Amino acid sequence: MEDTTADTIGPGFELAGLTKSFNGRPAADAVTLAVPRGCLMGLVGPNGAGKTTSLSMAVGLLRPDAGTARVLGVDVWERPEDAKRLLGVLPDGLALPERLTGGELLTYWGQLRGIDREIVRARTVELLRVLELDEAEKAGTLLIEYSTGMRKKIGLATALLHAPKVLVLDEPYEAVDPVSARVLTAILRRFAAAGGSVVISSHVMPLVEQVCERVAVIADGKVRADGTLAEVSGAGSLEDAFVTLVGQRSVAEEELTWLDS
Numbered sequence: 001m002e003d004t005t006a007d008t009i010g011p012g013f014e015l016a017g018l019t020k021s022f023n024g025r026p027a028a029d030a031v032t033l034a035v036p037r038g039c040l041m042g043l044v045g046p047n048g049a050g051k052t053t054s055l056s057m058a059v060g061l062l063r064p065d066a067g068t069a070r071v072l073g074v075d076v077w078e079r080p081e082d083a084k085r086l087l088g089v090l091p092d093g094l095a096l097p098e099r100l101t102g103g104e105l106l107t108y109w110g111q112l113r114g115i116d117r118e119i120v121r122a123r124t125v126e127l128l129r130v131l132e133l134d135e136a137e138k139a140g141t142l143l144i145e146y147s148t149g150m151r152k153k154i155g156l157a158t159a160l161l162h163a164p165k166v167l168v169l170d171e172p173y174e175a176v177d178p179v180s181a182r183v184l185t186a187i188l189r190r191f192a193a194a195g196g197s198v199v200i201s202s203h204v205m206p207l208v209e210q211v212c213e214r215v216a217v218i219a220d221g222k223v224r225a226d227g228t229l230a231e232v233s234g235a236g237s238l239e240d241a242f243v244t245l246v247g248q249r250s251v252a253e254e255e256l257t258w259l260d261s
């Protein structure tokens with residue numbers, strides 16, 4: 001599945017001036033980021049900051065008002081077929097065909113992507129085992145019966161199945177148990193060590209500190225900070241830097257007093 005049309009130098013993933021407004025309000029305002037090859041980048045920001053909007057535009061799920069995204073030099077909007085071969089995506093709120101098992105989903109997914117049947121079969125078995133979904137598969141568990149964390153994991157498996165070069169994962173650790181989270185981190189580190197680029201969005205700052213080498217902070221649709229973990233965090237923690245960048249909000253003494261009774 002190697003795309004020979006992709007370039008061999010430059011960043012793995014590049015967002016340049018991505019802009020989108022909803023009802024006249026900018027949700028993403030000239031978002032510009034570069035994820036080097038072999039790098040894990042964390043994308044953090046408050047609720048409604050524009051993370052999902054930016055990532056959706058970057059992977060070809062939401063058409064930008066302006067700006068471009070390139071995966072290994074391939075323009076996501078000009079060459080969607082080539083770009084999609086290189087990209088593995090775990091979108092926000094992934095819709096699943098609920099009446100299939102996880103294994104059936106991966107099998108159909110692989111066929112849709114035109115991957116050889118035997119390869120799909122082998123990768124499906126391996127992904128289900130590594131992500132600890134094999135017992136559910138043996139029991140014939142349908143996706144509608146999957147827990148929230150299991151849904152996240154099968155979504156991740158679909159993102160990995162075609163062996164992409166760039167992974168874009170919206171909240172991949174959300175609802176995932178600690179053991180599975182370690183497995184996920186090991187997968188992502190191995191992916192990056194092999195030269196892949198990874199972007200994860202997350203609200204869990206210690207996790208981003210633990211997993212990512214670079215971090216970008218988005219607030220009000222704008223990139224407020226972008227650099228190595230040390231550059232963005234400064235002398236304190238990432239959470240301290242985040243709160244300084246996006247502003248603090250606490251509950252005043254006179255608010256919610258009706259909860260005191």
Ligand SMILES: Nc1ncnc2c1ncn2[C@@H]1O[C@H](COP(=O)(O)OP(=O)(O)OP(=O)(O)O)[C@@H](O)[C@H]1O
Nearest residue numbers: 022023026027045046047048049050051052053054
């Ligand atoms: N389809 C849409 N229609 C209208 N407004 C939207 C739409 N999608 C997003 N928005 C708005 O765009 C802004 C950015 O939303 P977005 O989902 O990108 O934020 P986020 O950083 O991913 O937030 P969260 O951390 O809560 O998931 C918000 O104000 C949101 O209400």
